Amino acid sequence: MECYVLIGAGSASFTRGLLADLVSSRQVCEVRLVDPNPEALRTAERLATKMIAQTNAPITLRASTQRREVLVGATVVICTVGVGGRRAWEQDVFIPRQFGIYMPVGDTVGPGGSSRAIRMIPAMVAIAQDVATLCPTALFFNYSNPMAPICQAITQAVGIPVIGLCHGVLHVMHYLADTLKLPSATMTAQYAGYNHLTWMTAVESAGVDILPVMHAYATAQRDIPVTSAHQNRFSWELFALTGAFPAVLDRHVTEFFPQFFRSGHYYGMRLGVDAFSFEGTIAGGDAEFAAMHTDALAAAPLPDHLFARESGEHEQVVEIVRTIRTQSAEVYAVNLPNTGQVPNLPRGAIVEAPAQMQNGALTPIVQAHLGMDVAGMLASRYAWVNTIVEAALTQNRDAFLHALIIDGSVASLADVNTMGAALWEHTTSYIDNTTNGRGSL
Numbered sequence: 001m002e003c004y005v006l007i008g009a010g011s012a013s014f015t016r017g018l019l020a021d022l023v024s025s026r027q028v029c030e031v032r033l034v035d036p037n038p039e040a041l042r043t044a045e046r047l048a049t050k051m052i053a054q055t056n057a058p059i060t061l062r063a064s065t066q067r068r069e070v071l072v073g074a075t076v077v078i079c080t081v082g083v084g085g086r087r088a089w090e091q092d093v094f095i096p097r098q099f100g101i102y103m104p105v106g107d108t109v110g111p112g113g114s115s116r117a118i119r120m121i122p123a124m125v126a127i128a129q130d131v132a133t134l135c136p137t138a139l140f141f142n143y144s145n146p147m148a149p150i151c152q153a154i155t156q157a158v159g160i161p162v163i164g165l166c167h168g169v170l171h172v173m174h175y176l177a178d179t180l181k182l183p184s185a186t187m188t189a190q191y192a193g194y195n196h197l198t199w200m201t202a203v204e205s206a207g208v209d210i211l212p213v214m215h216a217y218a219t220a221q222r223d224i225p226v227t228s229a230h231q232n233r234f235s236w237e238l239f240a241l242t243g244a245f246p247a248v249l250d251r252h253v254t255e256f257f258p259q260f261f262r263s264g265h266y267y268g269m270r271l272g273v274d275a276f277s278f279e280g281t282i283a284g285g286d287a288e289f290a291a292m293h294t295d296a297l298a299a300a301p302l303p304d305h306l307f308a309r310e311s312g313e314h315e316q317v318v319e320i321v322r323t324i325r326t327q328s329a330e331v332y333a334v335n336l337p338n339t340g341q342v343p344n345l346p347r348g349a350i351v352e353a354p355a356q357m358q359n360g361a362l363t364p365i366v367q368a369h370l371g372m373d374v375a376g377m378l379a380s381r382y383a384w385v386n387t388i389v390e391a392a393l394t395q396n397r398d399a400f401l402h403a404l405i406i407d408g409s410v411a412s413l414a415d416v417n418t419m420g421a422a423l424w425e426h427t428t429s430y431i432d433n434t435t436n437g438r439g440s441l
Helices: 012-025 038-055 067-071 085-097 109-136 147-155 168-180 211-221 233-242 250-256 278-299 317-326 372-394 397-407 413-428
Strands: 002-007 029-034 059-064 076-079 139-141 187-196 196-204 245-247 331-339 350-358 361-364
Touching: 002 012, 012 029, 012 038, 012 059, 012 233, 012 278, 012 317, 029 085, 038 059, 038 196, 038 278, 059 067, 067 076, 067 109, 067 361, 076 109, 076 317, 085 109, 085 278, 085 413, 109 139, 109 372, 109 397, 109 413, 139 147, 139 250, 147 331, 147 350, 168 187, 168 196, 168 245, 187 245, 187 372, 196 211, 196 250, 196 317, 196 372, 211 233, 233 245, 233 250, 233 372, 317 331, 317 350, 317 361, 331 361, 397 413
Parallel strands: 002 029, 002 076, 029 059, 076 139
Antiparallel strands: 187 196, 187 350, 196 245, 331 350, 350 361
16 A cells, blocks of 8 residues: 655645545555644645545545654655745745846746755755655655755765656646647657756657647747737747757746846846736735635535646656556656766756656656757756755855856846845755754655
């Protein structure tokens, strides 16, 4: 019987999505929820309890604020950790805004990604050490950002396998199908790169190359005024230039190219403000959790929509576990150390690329060489990963400042020092040297 441990269960939307998938699968299993915040854990536990009861699902449930209590015997460990939650995330974005740096997300690269990595990596390494000690044979999945630095730090500091998952590639496949009026079920692609900047180098629909259709669409877009950020004009311009389509669209992709968006200027809009509003994202997350909290604690049954399978970060993990256990031949987008699956990216770097089941494990599928332009765009990002991982593992402030320089978002060395000091003070306030990450889940 599978025993799922969800660390970071206070992310009620992920907990709901995972439970909806397990409920619909009718899988006999145990689910153990972990969150150091008692109130968030209570919400997640009550929500899960009601979902199981209303569907009569064959699922046993436990909950704890202490992960070591529930890791023993785990067969699957899933991390959705967000040290400091949305309140810490806000400052990752708002502090850089004072220096003219506007980020729509701020969790992967840029000063926001750097700040987040400093407090996330110690917590995730501590979790990985517990997994290595208490359930060393468990499948270990990470959904937390920044994906590449976290997975590299775990590999480097602990040495156990970790599978990084993100629904970005799948989301973009659906986006391309919808945009080009093609059936999404027939779409396949070759892709490789860095999480949130993964390049699709070949795309087919029902076995037919659709890159010419995509180029025609990109050309037509040049004559259409940009009135909405959801036109993803920058991603289409990159595709027209390179011949590879970047996942996961402008909301994330723009953050990798700060030189083109100084002061947040984006096709007559401002990133993170009226283009992919960051405040809107935070408010939406707060409202979603509040709604989950109300539903979880209400006496009334849960509404039907909470049981619906939806697109989101949770959507592949149950299928991947099933595929591994049954040794099926399915292909998934995963973040793993580069053992040659992306020939002209650094060996050992965490790359996002397809992997297939083979002998009960995910085996990366070798992709074609990325173009020199695309590989070049990624080179500085992997240098940043190495530097921010060092800064986080050693809590070295100078290395943190070096990472800000490599990232390229900051306008001057004076701002590196001033903003870097503010971000360092902010993000390290969430790190407790005794627990390896206060609020680390």
